[in-house]
C-alpha cells in the first residue's frame with residue numbers, strides 16, 4: 316500500500332552469502348539493491364568453511380516466488396524477459412510474509428514521473444500478509460528494466476535476505492514513439508577507465524530494436540565485435556578494454572520498423588587508472604652515516620605506465636624543520652620483458668646531524684591507495700679531523 320513499507324536491506328552477511336552463491340550459480344539473478352534504510356543486524360552468521368557452504372548451496376533449492384498476473388486473471392511465473400506494450404499495467408506478486416523489491420529507481424523519484432513515490436497512485440508496492448504485490452499502472456517506456464523481489468527472514472528485531480526465495484524478470488515496455496528509455500540528461504560523462512570495463516547503458520524499450528554505437532565526430536560507426544565491444548539488450552554496450560581511441564562523444568542509434576532514434580550522448584573520458592596500490596621499496600644510501608656527511612634515501616615504485624604516483628616523507632628531523640630536499644623522477648624501464656614505469660623520490664639530507672638519526676618513511680600513493688615503507692638511518696659521531 317505504501318512505498319515506505321518496502322524493506323530495503325543492506326547488510327554485510329547477506330552480501331557475503333550472496334557473493335559465495337553468485338560464484339556457484341551463474342543464473343543468479345540481479346543483485347540490484349536500492350540504497351536506502353539500513354536494517355541493523357545483530358545476528359551475524361558465523362563464517363563457515365567453503366566446503367560446507369558448497370554442500371549447503373547444492374541442497375538449497377532456489378524457489379521462484381514471483382508470479383505475474385495474466386489477462387485472464389491467472390497468475391503465472393514470469394519468463395526472464397517480458398515484453399509489454401506501454402500503457403498497459405504490470406502486476407507482479409511475490410509470495411512471503413516479508414518481501415523486498417528492486418525496480419527501476421526512476422519509479423521512486425519525487426516528481427510527477429516517480430509513480431511509486433506518490434501514495435495516491437494506482438502504482439506501487441502493496442504488502443498483503445502472505446504476499447506482496449507490485450503494480451505499474453499506465454506504464455511508459457521509462458518503466459523498462461529489471462524487477463526483482465526476495466523473501467526476508469525476520470525475527471523481532473532484524474530481517475535478513477533469504478536467497479533461496481527470489482524472483483526476477485526484465486520488463487520491456489514497448490513504446491512505439493520512444494525506442495530508448497528516457498534519460499534525465501542529454502549528455503552523460505563517463506570515465507573510460509583502464510582498470511575495468513565501461514558500460515554505455517543505451518537502454519531500449521523494445522528488445523527487437525536494432526542498436527548500433529556511433530562516434531559523433533568524426534561521424535563513424537563503432538562496430539560491435541563481440542570481444543572488445545559487446546552489446547546486450549538489457550545492459551547496453553560494454554567496452555571491455557579502455558583504449559584512448561574510444562574516448563570522445565559516443566551515442567547509440569536504435570531502429571525499429573522505420574523509426575530511428577539517437578540516445579543520450581556519452582562523453583567518454585579516457586583515464587589511466589591503476590589496477591592496484593603502488594608497490595614501493597626504500598633504500599638508504601647508507602644505513603649509518605657520520606655526522607656532517609650527506610646521505611639520501613630513495614623510494615622506488617615499479618608499476619604501470621602513465622600512472623602518477625605521489626610521494627610523501629616522514630623523517631626524524633621533520634618536526635624541527637630540518638631542511639631537506641626531494642628529487643622526483645619517472646622513467647620507463649624493462650622488467651621481465653615488459654615496459655614498466657619506475658617512479659622515484661629521493662630525499663636528500665645534507666650534512667647529517669644527530670637529529671637525523673631514526674626512522675625514514677616513504678608513502679607512495681595512487682588512485683587505488685597508498686603503501687608506506689620505512690628504513691632506519693643511524694647517525695654516528697663526527698669522525699676525527701684526521702679522516703679528511
Ligand SMILES: *[C@@H]1O[C@H](CO)[C@@H](O)[C@H](O)[C@H]1NC(C)=O
Nearest residue numbers: 402403404437451452453454
Ligand atoms: C490510467 O489507466 C486507466 C485505465 O487502466 C485510465 O482510466 C486512466 O485514465 C489512466 N490514467 C492516465 C493518467 O493516463
Ligand SMILES: *[C@@H]1O[C@H](CO)[C@@H](O)[C@H](O)[C@H]1NC(C)=O
Nearest residue numbers: 600609610611612642661663
Ligand atoms: C645519494 O647518495 C649516494 C651516496 O652518497 C650518491 O652516490 C648519490 O649520488 C646520491 N643521490 C643523489 C640523487 O644525490
